[in-house]
Amino acid sequence: MKTTYNVNEKGYYGEFGGAYIPEMLYPNIEELRQNYLKITAEPSFRQEFHQLLKDYVGRPSPLYFAKRLSEKYNTKIYLKREDLNHTGAHKVNNTIGQILLAQRLGKTRIIAETGAGQHGVATATVCALMGIECVVYMGEVDIARQAPNVARMKMLGAKVVPALSGSRTLKDATNEAMRDWINNPLDTHYIVGSVVGPHPYPDMVARFQSVVSEEIKKQLLEKEGTKNPDYLIACVGGGSNAAGTYYHYLDNTDVNIIAVEAAGKGIDTGESAATSVLGKEGIIHGSKTLLMQTGDGQITEPYSISAGLDYPGVGPMHANLYKTGRAEFISITDDEAMTAGLELSQLEGIIPAIETSHALAVFEHKKFKPEDIIVLNLSGRGDKDLQNYIDYFKL
Amino acid sequence: MNRINNKLREHKKLLSIYFTAGYPNLNDTVSIIQELEHSGIDMIEIGLPFSDPLADGPTIQDSSTRALKNGMTSELLFNQLKDIRETVSIPLIIMGYFNPMLQYGVEAFCKKCQDVGIDGLIIPDLPVDVYHDQYKSTFEKYGLANIFLITPQTSDERIRFIDSVSDGFIYMVSSASTTGAKTGFGNEQTDYFERIANMKLKNPQIVGFGISNNETFKQATQYAKGAIIGSAFIKHLTKNGTENVRAFTELILK
Numbered sequence: 194m195k196t197t198y199n200v201n202e203k204g205y206y207g208e209f210g211g212a213y214i215p216e217m218l219y220p221n222i223e224e225l226r227q228n229y230l231k232i233t234a235e236p237s238f239r240q241e242f243h244q245l246l247k248d249y250v251g252r253p254s255p256l257y258f259a260k261r262l263s264e265k266y267n268t269k270i271y272l273k274r275e276d277l278n279h280t281g282a283h284k285v286n287n288t289i290g291q292i293l294l295a296q297r298l299g300k301t302r303i304i305a306e307t308g309a310g311q312h313g314v315a316t317a318t319v320c321a322l323m324g325i326e327c328v329v330y331m332g333e334v335d336i337a338r339q340a341p342n343v344a345r346m347k348m349l350g351a352k353v354v355p356a357l358s359g360s361r362t363l364k365d366a367t368n369e370a371m372r373d374w375i376n377n378p379l380d381t382h383y384i385v386g387s388v389v390g391p392h393p394y395p396d397m398v399a400r401f402q403s404v405v406s407e408e409i410k411k412q413l414l415e416k417e418g419t420k421n422p423d424y425l426i427a428c429v430g431g432g433s434n435a436a437g438t439y440y441h442y443l444d445n446t447d448v449n450i451i452a453v454e455a456a457g458k459g460i461d462t463g464e465s466a467a468t469s470v471l472g473k474e475g476i477i478h479g480s481k482t483l484l485m486q487t488g489d490g491q492i493t494e495p496y497s498i499s500a501g502l503d504y505p506g507v508g509p510m511h512a513n514l515y516k517t518g519r520a521e522f523i524s525i526t527d528d529e530a531m532t533a534g535l536e537l538s539q540l541e542g543i544i545p546a547i548e549t550s551h552a553l554a555v556f557e558h559k560k561f562k563p564e565d566i567i568v569l570n571l572s573g574r575g576d577k578d579l580q581n582y583i584d585y586f587k588l
Numbered sequence: 589m590n591r592i593n594n595k596l597r598e599h600k601k602l603l604s605i606y607f608t609a610g611y612p613n614l615n616d617t618v619s620i621i622q623e624l625e626h627s628g629i630d631m632i633e634i635g636l637p638f639s640d641p642l643a644d645g646p647t648i649q650d651s652s653t654r655a656l657k658n659g660m661t662s663e664l665l666f667n668q669l670k671d672i673r674e675t676v677s678i679p680l681i682i683m684g685y686f687n688p689m690l691q692y693g694v695e696a697f698c699k700k701c702q703d704v705g706i707d708g709l710i711i712p713d714l715p716v717d718v719y720h721d722q723y724k725s726t727f728e729k730y731g732l733a734n735i736f737l738i739t740p741q742t743s744d745e746r747i748r749f750i751d752s753v754s755d756g757f758i759y760m761v762s763s764a765s766t767t768g769a770k771t772g773f774g775n776e777q778t779d780y781f782e783r784i785a786n787m788k789l790k791n792p793q794i795v796g797f798g799i800s801n802n803e804t805f806k807q808a809t810q811y812a813k814g815a816i817i818g819s820a821f822i823k824h825l826t827k828n829g830t831e832n833v834r835a836f837t838e839l840i841l842k
Binding site for chain 1: 639641645649656686688689739743766
């Protein structure tokens with residue numbers, strides 16, 4: 194049988210994935226597992242999903258040939274402009290899909306976790322659109338450092354609840370959302386923001402994000418006469434923009450895959466989020482994957498200048514891409530990312546999110562051939578990061 | 589396993605107490621266990637602290653965070669327990685999340701449990717199907733009962749499956765909640781307790797979550813073989829230290 198890098202019927206990518214959840218969450222997860230493929234295949238769902246992606250999100254997002262960036266690195270670089278989506282990042286592709294699913298499951302209340310606030314904003318947005326109650330869990334520390342996104346969520350009508358446990362960041366916000374779900378199992382749907390968590394979440398979120406690679410295939414065929422780039426590049430925290438970028442190319446090994454992780458201040462500094470290098474196999478938020486932990490199995494706190502990449506785990510799809518060697522993993526430091534973000538701003542007039550800046554820094558790390566066709570997912574815009582850029586470059 | 593099953597055969601309602609190992613102080617583990625046995629408790633759940641306890645409310649979360657800060661690890665817990673069977677004879681169960689066990693090595697962990705005299709494990713995030721496919725034989729090899737949870741939302745079919753793979757008791761979570769979130773029982777709980785009692789399962793049930801005093805202990809054990817108290821005991825330790833364990837158990841069993 195042909196090797197597949199996609200999920201199997203039991204919810205595993207190779208040895209990674211599954212659903213390691215307390216019994217209290219079993220009925221909810223089982224309800225999703227039994228229904229998500231059926232519901233998302235219904236013609237009325239497809240129709241509404243694509244209509245909203247087109248008219249509300251603004252899809253398809255352009256595939257933009259970055260001429261000056263390409264000249265600088267003497268190769269052909271295309272940017273998939275997810276930054277131009279409504280709400281400013283790829284996150285909304287998933288929240289649109291999940292809110293439509295939640296409605297069809299009869300759920301009347303939505304919960305979500307958020308780190309930098311992008312997924313929280315994308316969730317609050319679709320809840321406002323559908324008139325559904327929305328509660329977003331966010332670490333107390335992140336609430337303090339991401340004030341504009343907290344304000345956006347509130348303006349959209351969401352309730353933002355501070356996660357006060359543990360390190361008070363994304364990992365703890367996720368714990369709190371799961372605890373909320375345990376306490377409210379009947380009326381609530383949990384919109385997980387990345388390709389993490391128990392099966393079927395990684396597959397479900399990857400499918401909603403797969404619109405990205407579906408469009409790349411069509412757009413690249415128009416521009417280059419081939420559906421296949423030589424390389425796909427995306428940054429990976431939990432890994433949802435990367436999963437969307439790779440999805441339709443996973444089993445097409447003519448296409449090379451590069452996953453970019455945040456090295457923080459450096460792999461060996463103790464302040465890093467490079468899960469593939471520093472992580473070991475374990476269980477986080479219901480999924481068997483690679484995660485950063487102590488020798489005793491306690492989950493440790495990662496660090497990155499980018500709030501969207503400082504997650505101690507990685508989606509099980511990516512853990513498998515790493516383990517099998519299907520994807521090349523590259524770690525980029527804070528400094529390298531910030532420099533790449535400034536470079537894109539001044540070469541192309543596009544200010545990227547700091548998460549995306551990590552992906553862009555690959556061009557300083559790896560030499561490509563002049564004839565190589567590279568597609569990089571420009572996953573988010575940099576508005577939310579302006580204060581960080583200002584502080585860093587003393588602008 | 590025999591200690592658990594023998595205890596379950598006694599003609600009385602059982603009280604099991606949970607505490608977090610390493611809390612309030614790193615080396616309180618043995619004295620808390622001894623005190624609990626002396627004060628007439630039937631069974632003890634020793635909580636192995638975890639950084640991210642998904643099924644627990646703030647009380648047990650906080651005690652876990654404190655225990656980890658104090659320096660608790662799997663290895664240290666086994667060291668503390670190495671002579672426990674010289675002084676304690678009631679069933680001892682380790683309750684913890686799966687990741688620390690996975691890092692220790694599931695087989696090595698089970699072997700250590702047998703060495704020190706642990707009778708069973710409760711691992712909330714190890715699903716019954718994964719246990720059944722991958723770990724059942726290891727647990728059995730080292731004589732460990734694995735205790736599974738059911739909730740008011742668990743289907744009858746799944747309860748029957750859990751009953752079929754269990755040997756010991758079934759941990760009946762009283763309501764849809766994390767630990768320590770609710771106190772007291774309403775009609776919803778008593779309906780659920782009755783429903784389960786009427787299923788005539790092969791394993792007895794012990795109720796946990798929401799039990800904090802004599803009244804709720806009596807309500808829970810009207811239908812079930814016993815009850816487990818966790819958060820309320822942790823709160824007692826926080827307030828009174830480890831000196832007055834008996835004062836707590838007397839209030840429950842009065």
